[in-house]
Amino acid sequence: MLPSSTVENYLKALHQAEASMGNETLVPMGQLANAVGVAPGTATTMVKALAESGLVEYEPYVGVRLSSAGTRLATLVLRRHRLIEQFLVEVMGMSWADVHEDAEQLEHVVSDRLVERMDAMLGHPAVDPHGDPIPTADGALADPDYHSLLTCPLSTPVTVTRVTDQNSSFLRFLEAQELKPGQSIEVENRNSAADSVQVLAGERRVTIGTNAASKVLIEIL
Amino acid sequence: MLPSSTVENYLKALHQAEASMGNETLVPMGQLANAVGVAPGTATTMVKALAESGLVEYEPYVGVRLSSAGTRLATLVLRRHRLIEQFLVEVMGMSWADVHEDAEQLEHVVSDRLVERMDAMLGHPAVDPHGDPIPTADGALADPDYHSLLTCPLSTPVTVTRVTDQNSSFLRFLEAQELKPGQSIEVENRNSAADSVQVLAGERRVTIGTNAASKVLIEIL
DNA sequence: AGCTATATTTTGAATAGTCAAAACAAAACT
């Protein structure tokens, strides 16, 4: 049985949840339900079915974790998603702020043939437009741990490399402020009382909240 | 309610069935069920639901016909399908023999944004790789009636313009025999006893059955 | 230990889509 779109979405959500939490921890049902956008009971039902199929390991009242088979599948969905996003930006000329929604649907229907053709056409890219790493066809996924605007040293030139939020208006905001991946900036100072971070991007001086700042990952030059 | 993939497939099948039969005739349930690939009873159930939604007109024991709303929707699905095929061939470099299957899935998930971008990138093509006309964004669909290899004059140069069968191996066969849309050929003679048609394509002399011949449409130069 | 707040699971019900087989209608053929 090839997995339905629904199953693929659950597996992908689980994969992302595992990545965002410290690993070893099981993902609690509530969080999964929330990520997938269904009622808690629905997630329970689905997870039990996934456990039957051997795609997850489930401990009632505790949480879920992807099995190795589940991880493999989730990674392939992620590969399709990110290659599609890169394709939509590089080939179709769409905005990095818009491609997520399209990819969310297309990831479930593109054939292997088509995915590999996009990959070749793009020159086997390592990351998508948001700086998220693209798994290889055999399921290998790099996961470097970057600094963020919250943790990097002050007054030091750094490069934006990854944005961990797909929200359209957030992405458009970053673009307007010259904070897209690839751009060089400096964090000037942080004000924990004001819950804000001040960065120098291009000519501009921008102040953003710490929550937003934590979503902008950087590399030190 | 936006139509599900299933509904879109029924509408498209109905549209093609209406086109292939002489119009004015209702499409019998059996034919629809067959085209969609479901049991007859399933088609009956679905058609009753479509009639409820005003997408078709249904006469029990006689047949179905698309309403104007149904026709509009079917035409838009057809537009997406054919633009996608053209895109896959022209931009992605896929074979005209393979693109139908991919398009069959993609047609249900591509956003309007993406479709219009493909259309622009292709220069607003009038036909797809099989010579099928591409409806415009407002739903207008050209439907010229071509001759076929069965009905065209003998020993007269004609151009292949359209192939009304998506079967992969048939398309590959035509390609190998230099009978793709755009190629100039001549029908040398027909043998109704042998149920065959002999054509001169490029340097080659090819003999094909009349059923196959009826699927290759041509224009007289 | 007892109570409360929170998270999770169960239960009962709904929708969309499907099939197999029985029942039935229309057409075709004696």
Added chain:
DNA sequence: AGTTTTGTTTTGACTATTCAAAATATAGCT
């Protein structure tokens, strides 16, 4: 007119996915 064939509809049942609300478990707090 009576019978067979063919095509269509109905019936009963099943899978996948979902929700709301009730029941229950766990964790947190006196």
